[in-house]
Amino acid sequence: xxxxxxxxxxxxxxxxxxxxxxxxxxxxxxxxxxxxxxxxxxxxxxxxxxxxxxxxxxxxxxxxxxxxxxxxxxxxxxxxxxxxxxxxxxxxxxxxxxxxxxxxxxxxxxxxxxxxxxxxxxxxxxxxxxxxxxxxxxxxxxxxxxxxxxxxxxxxxxxxxxxxxxxxxxxxxxxxxxxxxxxxxxxxxxxxxxxxxxxxxxxxxxxxxxxxxxxxxxxxxxxxxxxxxxxxxxxxxxxxxxxxxxxxxxxxxxxxxxxxxxxxxxxxxxxxxxxxxxxxxxxxxxxxxxxxxxxxxxxxxxxxxxxxxxxxxxxxxxxxxxxxxxxxxxxxxxxxxxxxxxxxxxxxxxxxxxxxxxxxxxxxxxxxxxxxxxxxxxxxxxxxxxxxxxxxxxxxxxxxxxxxxxxxxxxxxxxxxxxxxxxxxxxxxxxxxxxxxxxxxxxxxxxxxxxxxxxxxxxxxxxxxxxxxxxxxxxxxxxxxxxxxxxxxxxxxxxxxxxxxxxxxxxxxxxxxxxxxxxxxxxxxxxxxxxxxxxxxxxxxxxxxxxxxxxxxxxxxxxxxxxxxxxxxxxxxxxxxxxxxxxxxxxxxxxxxxxxxxxxxxxxxxxxxxxxxxxxxxxxxxxxxxxxxxxxxxxxxxxxxxxxxxxxxxxxxxxxxxxxxxxxxxxxxxxxxxxxxxxxxxxxxxxxxxxxxxxxxxxxxxxxxxxxxxxxxxxxxxxxxxxxxxxxxxxxxxxxxxxxxxxxxxxxxxxxxxxxxxxxxxxxxxxxxxxxxxxxxxxxxxxxxxxxxxxxxxxxxxxxxxxxxxxxxxxxxxxxxxxxxxxxxxxxxxxxxxxxxxxxxxxxxxxxxxxxxxxxxxxxxxxxx
RNA sequence: GCCCAGGUGGUGGAAUUGGUAGACACGCAGGUCUCAGAAGCCUGUGCCUUAACAGCAUGGGGGUUCGAGUCCCCCCUUGGGCACCA
Numbered sequence: 001x002x003x004x005x006x007x008x009x010x011x012x013x014x015x016x017x018x019x020x021x022x023x024x025x026x027x028x029x030x031x032x033x034x035x036x037x038x039x040x041x042x043x044x045x046x047x048x049x050x051x052x053x054x055x056x057x058x059x060x061x062x063x064x065x066x067x068x069x070x071x072x073x074x075x076x077x078x079x080x081x082x083x084x085x086x087x088x089x090x091x092x093x094x095x096x097x098x099x100x101x102x103x104x105x106x107x108x109x110x111x112x113x114x115x116x117x118x119x120x121x122x123x124x125x126x127x128x129x130x131x132x133x134x135x136x137x138x139x140x141x142x143x144x145x146x147x148x149x150x151x152x153x154x155x156x157x158x159x160x161x162x163x164x165x166x167x168x169x170x171x172x173x174x175x176x177x178x179x180x181x182x183x184x185x186x187x188x189x190x191x192x193x194x195x196x197x198x199x200x201x202x203x204x205x206x207x208x209x210x211x212x213x214x215x216x217x218x219x220x221x222x223x224x225x226x227x228x229x230x231x232x233x234x235x236x237x238x239x240x241x242x243x244x245x246x247x248x249x250x251x252x253x254x255x256x257x258x259x260x261x262x263x264x265x266x267x268x269x270x271x272x273x274x275x276x277x278x279x280x281x282x283x284x285x286x287x288x289x290x291x292x293x294x295x296x297x298x299x300x301x302x303x304x305x306x307x308x309x310x311x312x313x314x315x316x317x318x319x320x321x322x323x324x325x326x327x328x329x330x331x332x333x334x335x336x337x338x339x340x341x342x343x344x345x346x347x348x349x350x351x352x353x354x355x356x357x358x359x360x361x362x363x364x365x366x367x368x369x370x371x372x373x374x375x376x377x378x379x380x381x382x383x384x385x386x387x388x389x390x391x392x393x394x395x396x397x398x399x400x401x402x403x404x405x406x407x408x409x410x411x412x413x414x415x416x417x418x419x420x421x422x423x424x425x426x427x428x429x430x431x432x433x434x435x436x437x438x439x440x441x442x443x444x445x446x447x448x449x450x451x452x453x454x455x456x457x458x459x460x461x462x463x464x465x466x467x468x469x470x471x472x473x474x475x476x477x478x479x480x481x482x483x484x485x486x487x488x489x490x491x492x493x494x495x496x497x498x499x500x501x502x503x504x505x506x507x508x509x510x511x512x513x514x515x516x517x518x519x520x521x522x523x524x525x526x527x528x529x530x531x532x533x534x535x536x537x538x539x540x541x542x543x544x545x546x547x548x549x550x551x552x553x554x555x556x557x558x559x560x561x562x563x564x565x566x567x568x569x570x571x572x573x574x575x576x577x578x579x580x581x582x583x584x585x586x587x588x589x590x591x592x593x594x595x596x597x598x599x600x601x602x603x604x605x606x607x608x609x610x611x612x613x614x615x616x617x618x619x620x621x622x623x624x625x626x627x628x629x630x631x632x633x634x635x636x637x638x639x640x641x642x643x644x645x646x647x648x649x650x651x652x653x654x655x656x657x658x659x660x661x662x663x664x665x666x667x668x669x670x671x672x673x674x675x676x677x678x679x680x681x682x683x684x685x686x687x688x689x690x691x692x693x694x695x696x697x698x699x700x701x702x703x704x705x706x707x708x709x710x711x712x713x714x715x716x717x718x719x720x721x722x723x724x725x726x727x728x729x730x731x732x733x734x735x736x737x738x739x740x741x742x743x744x745x746x747x748x749x750x751x752x753x754x755x756x757x758x759x760x761x762x763x764x765x766x767x768x769x770x771x772x773x774x775x776x777x778x779x780x781x782x783x784x785x786x787x788x789x790x791x792x793x794x795x796x797x798x799x800x801x802x803x804x805x806x807x808x809x810x811x812x813x814x815x816x817x818x819x820x821x822x823x824x825x826x827x828x829x830x831x832x833x834x835x836x837x838x839x840x841x842x843x844x845x846x847x848x849x850x851x852x853x854x855x856x857x858x859x860x861x862x863x864x865x
Numbered sequence: 866g867c868c869c870a871g872g873u874g875g876u877g878g879a880a881u882u883g884g885u886a887g888a889c890a891c892g893c894a895g896g897u898c899u900c901a902g903a904a905g906c907c908u909g910u911g912c913c914u915u916a917a918c919a920g921c922a923u924g925g926g927g928g929u930u931c932g933a934g935u936c937c938c939c940c941c942u943u944g945g946g947c948a949c950c951a
Contacts, residue, residue: 667878684890684904685890
């Protein structure tokens, strides 16, 4: 039932239809519904305390348009939303106020939900998910255990930001200019025990499978360079002190091995201590200390000047047999390759710069041309031809770089001096946070004897190699919780402040932390509440993991949960996954181009290997909406005071106007400034639509006729509009259909009568963009609600045919005039008309036509001299 | 430094992929209606000059073509990403 508004009263109309859609479950996705499926997904938001800003509804409007369009086209549509609700701000708020983060998070979710509902998005609210809900994160924990079982999760000492003053580990964003964000205290790097996921094991597949997804090229390229695959060789250099074994390096240019005149170790390299001669000890350890105090950022920031110290030791170049000095320098990173390099100063900028600084030998072994002419001691980093590169058993001279590489690798492999290797920039994923507000990691630490007992009882749940760490000479073994004891929920704590030892606040939740654990049943008892330890078989004593998961965890698989959000037996049923699969389109900001999308792909591939999901990629098609800038052309921010709140716009102009305007602003993918004045244009458009349908008394406009045929121009325009709206939506162009609809309505306005069916068809085209007004007018003109259940209009190509076409005249390529001509005009007739044309003729007078280019119905170009 | 995407009126943007540059809208100016205003409607609006024609114009310069915003080369510039990855 429509409202009875006389004027376009959006404040009445919008809530009215929102509750109608709610009651009619218009946007519910039904697994068993007929028709092809269409799964359209937004990147779900983090429900911050600040509420929605105008950037959220931009992407959400686009996906809502697609959802409504596809429903009208007969698809069964899955269009869900949820909350990525673990996160640092909630924790910081909890520390400040003492309110449990869960409480504040729920408050923020309620506010986000209210705002999103006011925008009229057709989400299936029955499928709403919340990553902090134990029913949800039970499966996040389950996936973690699958990773653990497959040896893809391990613990390692990793450096984190540590603030001695606050006695807390800080996240990157909590460190500003080397000081803690809170209080401005100095921070340092400190090694702490961390969980790490072995994403590098999937590096090759994460790279190769990019070819199978339809993503923006820039995003693919970012992932490619993040993974950073490079081919080369590992070369083992014999050390002068043979007791120390060999020094292994990675190089992408094995062909330049003859030109290696020194070597460099990263300051953290394990061989530094043993390679440093006594005479150099002081200098080297001073250098190491200096390097350690610098953060990664500083080390790369101060990259202009190279620095390093000589260890006093030498290695032997396997090809030249010459002694090469071994240096320590922080331009070599421990985290990449082997943490040591062979330096070829003649053919690498960094080595060249370093060699110049410390007067090291520079030997040229590659020349630009095959004739071997080169400038001694110059830098040449490109590929070319090998020179000065031969010994008794190998000669590369004259070979182009590519072949020289191959030949060197073969020689190395034959002489056991090295091997072909592939290296990745990608590092394993640091997966733990020393925080309260995250998914608890479902691990209990036990001693070796108890671990062995556990393996006997539950042999399938353990990785091939136990995950352990050592503390105070005691080795702790990671014992996974059995499935039956998930979810492992967060305990209530008295304070959300960090424990002070570098562990999370969970380290203070003694009753939760120190437990007796039954290996068979998963049952637990708090040590503090048991006077005598249980002695029955299966009980062991353990300490829970105090780290929690990072915020990425919950967002790594949420798109799967939407297919079956209430399932208590699995993360989603095979049937639901088969019905809905993965999103047909995924829309979100480009700021997640690397991390979220890479992590989600990694988990998806693991789940694929486990047989849980049927596809090897989670997001076959991805689209990034651009950022909406403030009125001043700068990114919106509270401090600048240029933030636009959707609530304000909805109150003043209505959500239909807002949605339409967000799309009208420009291509979805572009970065574009918000212009508060422009919104009037789309609002006027909707008012014009209203007036064309209804009189000022709210009755059907008498110019709408049940019987009278439209004029051919109107008919043509309507069908062109049907075609354009459809084809543009299919190619994700959301701005141009609006212009076309405006052109149509301008024509409606000028016509003295319109066939009512034409107006109804137009309302269907408008409905995905401005669903409330379209629904209202549709009902007032006698349509059956909801409008999306009426099948999408089909355009009739015969309506495009006209007897007259506009022909453009050009003389020597310059536009000189145009004329409506009959269809099928011959070239000779066209030339004749050109000569007679008042504006075209004079340009031809007294000249000879030497060439004619005629595109019938479009253009004729006369070349004259 | 390297990689990527852009640069079109006063403003946001359009241009069927080599065929009328500036659609559609904002803004502005004039008109109509009105006692007056608002809303609506009509007209105009790239630049320069003009009575008019013409000329110029898609960041700049060159090229290909009958014809270039669109294709090619060089340069400038804005934004994004990476950054001692051997």
